Amino acid sequence: MTDRHPSIAPPLSNHRHVVATSVYVSLRRESEMPLIVKDHTWTQNQNTVYISVPLKGVKPASVHVTCTDEYLKVSFPPFLFEVFLFGSINEERSEARIGNGVAVFTLQKRRNESWEQLFTNIDKDKQKQIREQAVLKVQQKEAEKSKAKAARIQQEKKYALETMMKLENKERDRIQKMKDEECARATAELDFWRETQRKTAEEKENQQKTRGTGPQDNQPVNQKTVTLMRNTGDTTSGQRSRKQTAKDLPAPRSAGCIQISFTPRVFPTALRESRVPEEEEWLKKQAEARRAVDTDLAELDDLREDERNPDWLKEKGDKLFMSGNYQAAVNAYNLAIKLNRKIPALFSNRAACHLKLRNLHKAIEDSSQALELLKPAVAANASARLKAHVRRGTAFCELELYVEGTGSSVILLSCKTHQPLQSYKYRVILYREIFALKSLL
Incomplete structure (x- = not known):
């Protein structure tokens, strides 16, 4: 037997594996070739x-x-x-x-x-x-096409944006023009109304002057007429009758002074039986409001005895409001309301502060609470009710709740006899016209 070195003659199995691998690679390359x-x-x-x-x-x-x-x-x-x-x-x-x-x-x-x-x-x-x-040329051409396409898309977007902005500006100008026309119309109507009121007042004043001087001016005319009608006889008889009449006149009566006293009444209007129950209920509420004072509050520990009064806190809040310190005024009204929740002026004035601070929802709540406390509706609280309606209506309109704001303005416009609140009334007329225009747009 002849000895063979293992490294000289490799196993047959390894040789078959190498051949199979080379054949697989060759077939794969042939399959990948087009x-x-x-x-x-x-x-x-x-x-x-x-x-x-x-x-x-x-x-x-x-x-x-x-x-x-x-x-x-x-x-x-x-x-x-x-x-x-x-x-x-x-x-x-x-x-x-x-x-x-x-x-x-x-x-x-x-x-x-x-x-x-x-x-x-x-x-x-x-x-x-x-x-x-x-x-390389194809790649360069594709890159140029992509760049041109992107530039075209950007240009189209820019053109579309410019067109949209032009349309929006045109629409905005149209709406602003309509608003200006409506404001001008409302202002003209207000000026016309003022002029009409001024002329009416002048006519009334002239009529009063005419009534005051009328009897004195008319007396000589009547006397002349009577004299002419009676002057059918001779002149001497007429003169004699006038002298006798002058002699028969009685002496002037002595002046006197009569003392009168009126029935005491809280309300400035005349007494009406149909309004008596409502007026009594209002007076009862006012009395309860003065008695309902809660002095067991921790916030009152730092206040003096004379400062633990809702009326004093209300006056303090009013002064702060007039000076422009609205948040401090709200704090004063808050403490006064904690002392007494039955005074409607506290809620109404706090609503005015919330309007200045743009707390519109709180302004609506306080105005509504003030209107609840101002029931029943009597002449004594008419001015307070109108102020509460104005503040609530303004808050609704600022929130673009025009239907609710129009409801308050209708109540305000129904009043015609309260001169101190006419400016509020005119402002609501203008607001109603503008907000009606907005609702149409």
């Missing part, structure tokens, strides 16, 4: 080349074309058609039509001449260089 299409056809004339490439049953969506001045490639896996053109073409004027199982290319020549053949004979290095140049 199939070159050679059954194409082409024709030409002096300025155009026509190439027809069959697609072998591949869908047109899977066809990819790369074309430059010297190179044409049609890739539709697993097939490939590639040609290095004999002459130069104008790729911008050339076109391709893909469909019905064939790709037809119409290539425009740069020179009007006949080609000897479709392909040019060049070495592999030159072919590689042309391929790389074609890829």
